[in-house]
Every structure is written in structure tokens, then in C-alpha cells.
Amino acid sequence: QIQLVQSGPELKKPGESVKISCKASGYTFTDYAMHWVKQAPGKGLKWMGWINTYTGKPTYADDFKGRFVFSLEASASTANLQISNLKNEDTATYFCARTKLGADFDYWGQGVMVTVSS
Amino acid sequence: DIQMTQSPPSLSASLGDKVTITCQASQNINKYIAWYQQKPGKAPRLLIRYTSTLESGTPSRFSGSGSGRDYSFSISNVESEDIASYYCLQYVNLRTFGGGTKLELK
Numbered sequence: 001q002i003q004l005v006q007s008g009p010e011l012k013k014p015g016e017s018v019k020i021s022c023k024a025s026g027y028t029f030t031d032y033a034m035h036w037v038k039q040a041p042g043k044g045l046k047w048m049g050w051i052n053t054y055t056g057k058p059t060y061a062d063d064f065k066g067r068f069v070f071s072l073e074a075s076a077s078t079a080n081l082q083i084s085n086l087k088n089e090d091t092a093t094y095f096c097a098r099t100k101l102g103a104d105f106d107y108w109g110q111g112v113m114v115t116v117s118s
Numbered sequence: 119d120i121q122m123t124q125s126p127p128s129l130s131a132s133l134g135d136k137v138t139i140t141c142q143a144s145q146n147i148n149k150y151i152a153w154y155q156q157k158p159g160k161a162p163r164l165l166i167r168y169t170s171t172l173e174s175g176t177p178s179r180f181s182g183s184g185s186g187r188d189y190s191f192s193i194s195n196v197e198s199e200d201i202a203s204y205y206c207l208q209y210v211n212l213r214t215f216g217g218g219t220k221l222e223l224k
Binding site: 035037044045046047050059061062095097099102103104105106108109110111 | 119152154156161162163164167168173203205207209212213214215216217218
């Protein structure tokens with residue numbers, strides 16, 4: 001069955017970096033794009049951008065340009081999100097979600113809670 | 119970038135009620151809107167795609183409609199398992215979520 005399994009919760013200090021992963025199974029990894037979505041505590045969903053799993057090209061939403069990097073380990077069917085110079089406002093749950101190009105999100109990871117606190 | 123204005127932010131309903139949520143896009147999105155349900159601590163679940171197509175497993179009490187910039191999502195005969203937050207998503211150009219609607223029991 002199709003699954004997106006994300007890495008575990010993270011507790012970091014301001015200024016540190018974090019890398020979270022999203023491992024896909026049950027389908028051909030390069031047939032679907034991978035997107036990232038942020039949800040701050042008690043808030044709504046915010047689209048961060050996506051990575052073309054065939055070409056490796058990332059696209060970032062305006063609010064996520066600079067400290068955020070999407071990457072792939074295609075041989076492991078895994079997409080990664082790295083956030084550098086963490087700030088308190090990065091405290092959130094981060095979801096990965098797959099799409100066919102130009103389509104909606106049909107499968108989601110379980111989410112990773114990242115807590116940034118001194 | 120396309121903005122999605124979702125209303126209301128919260129909704130109180132009794133079991134068996136019909137509720138409707140709306141999303142207005144900042145430009146024509148050509149029916150490329152999906153609706154998601156999210157329960158606390160869980161990932162969102164796709165209910166409806168392309169305005170009105172029910173995803174497999176979505177109960178028929180859920181429905182969607184609209185065109186151009188204006189779209190709506192309804193639940194007829196609200197059940198206790200429908201208590202959740204709901205989000206619209208435009209996917210005609212990049213992706214944008216609406217602000218969400220929290221459905222509570224009256």
C-alpha cells in the first residue's frame with residue numbers, strides 16, 4: 001500500500017539546523033512530485049513548495065525562500081526538508097504530501113513536529 | 119500568487135444539520151479546488167477533488183460545487199465523525215490553502 005513515512009519529532013535551539021525525511025513506498029517515487037506543508041500549533045495549513053522527484057528541481061513558496069531546502073535521495077525513495085538558522089516561528093508540524101504534476105495532494109505523511117526553543 | 123479566502127473560520131452545528139463552507143479565489147481557478155478534512159494530530163484527508171469529484175471512500179453526504187472564483191463545500195446530515203477542521207486548496211497555479219474552518223458540535 002502507498003505510504004509516506006516521516007522521521008521523528010525534533011527539538012532544536014534557535015540558530016540550529018534540522019533535516020526531516022519523508023520515505024515513500026508502494027508506488028514509483030519519480031512518478032509523483034513531493035510537496036511540503038507547514039502547520040504551526042493551532043493554525044492552518046501553509047504550502048511551502050515542492051520538488052520534482054524526476055529532475056530534482058525544487059520550487060519554493062515566497063515565504064520559504066532562503067533557509068529552506070528540499071532535496072532527494074531518489075535511490076531511497078526519500079524526500080528531505082532542511083531548515084537552517086531555526087527561529088521560534090519555525091515551531092510547527094511539517095507534512096510531506098505527494099501529487100501528480102498539476103494535481104491535488106492524495107497521500108500525506110504523518111507529519112513531523114519540530115520544536116524550536118532555547 | 120492566488121489567495122483563497124475561506125469562510126466561516128468556525129461553525130457550530132447540531133447532528134443532522136447541513137453546513138456549508140465557502141472559498142473564494144483571488145482569480146479564476148477553473149474548478150481546480152480540492153477539499154480536505156483534518157482531525158487533531160492527524161494529516162489532512164482528501165475528500166473532494168476538482169470541485170465536486172468525491173474521493174474514494176468519501177461519504178455521499180459530502181458535496182462540492184462552484185466555478186470561476188467561487189466554490190462551496192457542504193455536509194448534509196452532519197455526523198459526530200465529521201467534527202474536524204476543513205480546508206480548501208487551489209491547485210491551478212502552485213498551491214494555496216484556505217484559512218480553514220473548524221466544525222464543532224452545538
